[in-house]
Amino acid sequence: MYRLIFIMAAFFLYCCSAPERKDDTQKEITGIPAVSKSSISFRIAPALSLPESRFKELLDLFDKYKGVTDEITLFTNVTHAPLPLDSIRNRSVIFKQRMEQARARGYRAGINVLTTIGHHNENLENSLQGVFEHITNIEGQISQGSLCPNDPSVQEYIKDQYRIVTEAKPDYIWIDDDVRFGHMPVGLGCFCNNCLRIFKEETGKEYNRDMLKKALNTGGQKEKQEIREKWLQHNRNTLSRLFKLIEETVHSIQPEMPLGFMTGDRFFEGYDFDNWADFLAGTAGKEVMWRPGGGYYTDFNNGGLAGKSHDIGRQVSLLPRHITSIQSEIECFPYQRLQKAAGMVALEAASHIAAGCTGAAFNVFTMTDEPLNEYEPLIAKLYTMRPFYDLMVKCLGRDSLSGIQTFWNKNSAVTANLVAGNWLDMPFPVTNHTIYDIGMPAAYSNKDPAVTMLSGNSIFAMSREEIEKLLSTPVYMDAEALQQINDMGFGELTGFEVVKSEDKDQIEKLTDHPLNKDFAGRERDCRQSFYKSSAFTLKATDNKAQSLSRLIDYSGKVTGVIAMGIFENKKGGRICVSGYYPWTFQENLSRSAQMKSVFRWLSGDRLPGYIGSYHKINLWVREPVDGKTALAFTNSSFDPAENVTLMLRTKSKKIRVYDMGAKETSVSSSGTDGPYEKFIIPFVDPWQMRLVVTE
Ligand SMILES: [Zn+2]
DSSP states (O other), X not given: OOOHHHHHHHHHHHHHSOOOOOOGGGGOOOOOOOOOSOEXXXXXXXXXXXXXHHHHHHHHHHHHTTTSOSEEXXXXXXXXXXXXXXXXXXHHHHHHHHHHHHHHTTOEEEEEESOSSOOSSSSGGGSOOSSOOEEEOTTSOEEEEEEOTTOHHHHHHHHHHHHHHHHTOOSOEEEOTTSSSEETTTEXXXXXXXXXXXXXXXXXXXXXXXXXXXXXHSSOHHHHHHHHHHHHHHHXXXXXXXXXXXXXXXXXXOTTOOEEEEEOOOTTTTOOHHHHHHHXXXXXXXXXXXXXXXXXXXXSSTHHHXXXXXXXXXXXXXXXXXOOOBEEEEEOTTTOGGGSOHHHHHHHHHHHHHTTOSEEEEEOSOSSSOOOGGGHHHHHHHHHHHHHHHHHHHHHTTOOEESEEEOOOTTGGGGTTOSSSOGGXXXXXXXXXXXXXXXXXXXXXXXXXXXEEEOTTGGGGSOHHHHHHHTTSOEEEEHHHHHHHIIIIIHHHHOEEEEEEESSSOEEEEOSOGGGGGGTTOEEOOOTTTSOOOEEEEEESSTTOEEEEEEEOTTOOEEEEEEEEEEEOTTSXXXXXXXXXXXXXXXXXXXXXXXXXXXXHHHTSOOOEEEXXXXXXXXXXXXXXXXXXXXXXXXXXXXXXXXXXXXXXXXXXXXXXXXXXXXXXXXXXXXXXXXXXXXXXXXEOTTOEEEEEEO
């Protein structure tokens, strides 16, 4: 997941004015830069870079599989609290030599600052000592391993650290994901006294920690939203100042130095990626790189793979188009080889490219000084993948994804625990679901998605005007979102209201509505007594609203007239409300087929493509460019997928299909269904991806 009187005075002048934010309208991109190949790096621990013989062994391994990487990125440290400056200085002397050795063999080489402010408590005895403000939670507890980036002494330390690594003349410098506000063991921060003083300068109101906690969590919903939004902006400003500090320090020494930043889903930080990218580029607009990441450390539970790609897709969707080096974080921490199969590491990089990246940063090697032979099969596997990664990036480039968006925006964090509970114990503010796993096209930007999915409190991240506008577009929502929207006075646009909810023994039964096709009468029993979720009964409030399913109990008696329904409102917005397990258990044939049918109707056949056959597949489709469409999909099942039917909204009658060995086959259309051509791909092995390009 950072001299006193004079500095304090200067500091307050500095922090009282938030860095200037650019108007979003200035950032509309007219041209999309072409990216000709993937950008691949490996991140290397000091145990492999500092000993000369071990580093030579590493370079020999890369040379044996020449082309497996473009870049070799040296971690400053392996433990997660900030390093003393002397350690950074001593190591940088050696890093400079190692980077020269890497360049002599044809690699770009740079430095990854693992701890700008520090991740958490680890190896504190050998880490930075001194009088620093530490990341502080709302209760006043501190993380000894993380520094407050608003402390002037910390800022001096950060400047010194970046000055030292810049003077080692790397080709680029990466800032790691310790630059965030969630740090073990204290959770979300920073609520140190100094940060509260800055908040007072920003808002004009003084809080101590108790008062602020109360204001964030009690009182009216509107008041809670307002102060939470202000705190998100405070966090955005803090990180903007930090990036400005780093940028000015580095570029005053090496004006052309590319800077990269590693992220995760940064909801509490205010998700200000586009503005932070501008601060890292500086006023001269130098190159910025990005490394979106998330947690998927083993292949013990493979649902995490597509889940991480969705996290990464969200992160990429905010990045300015001129950022072309977007290397997904591929991490197998703590790097024990049998935790994740080489084939899954290979697929993971491809999956994240499908979701928007242009490359990968592999953090897969040992952290200790030991022979590398156990890693060679992984390097050999990744070497075989390089042509596929290059081909994917050449075909997909930085083109936008088109499809179904699970609603989120930069203010989504305010919606967490909004009705009740402690905001600072916030759950993840975006619904996790398996709808994408049945072959639906994932998209992450809220700019004109084919369909928007709304859950629970997610609407509270929008203004009334934004909600009203959204309801004139295709929306799939759960019953909680319906209730919230109706309560805000938009009931006329939803067509339904919630009548009741039951916590047990309900089964969904499909009606004979045409969108249910051959599945009228089929049942979906998600076993409420095991998998807790309320079943909502809906009522139509407009005579144009139609029922797609009802609820029955275990005797077959109808207990709810409408469980799921559709409605087209007077603004042209098509709405579907699902009151029974709207986000999970989508995997039986009848539900899977129904959802594809419903989403086609919702979008008015604007889905760019989907998997028409009954398979467990994750799909990412790019906006067409010059009439050509490119997409990628994964068979996310342990079974082979036979006769995968790709429904594609295109005028092309033929597609080229590439397997992960970059081997090409050609598939002709088997017919049409509305604006969709139907392409049947005969066979896809388990956990394999295909790249598809229309001819
Ligand atoms: Zn602080």
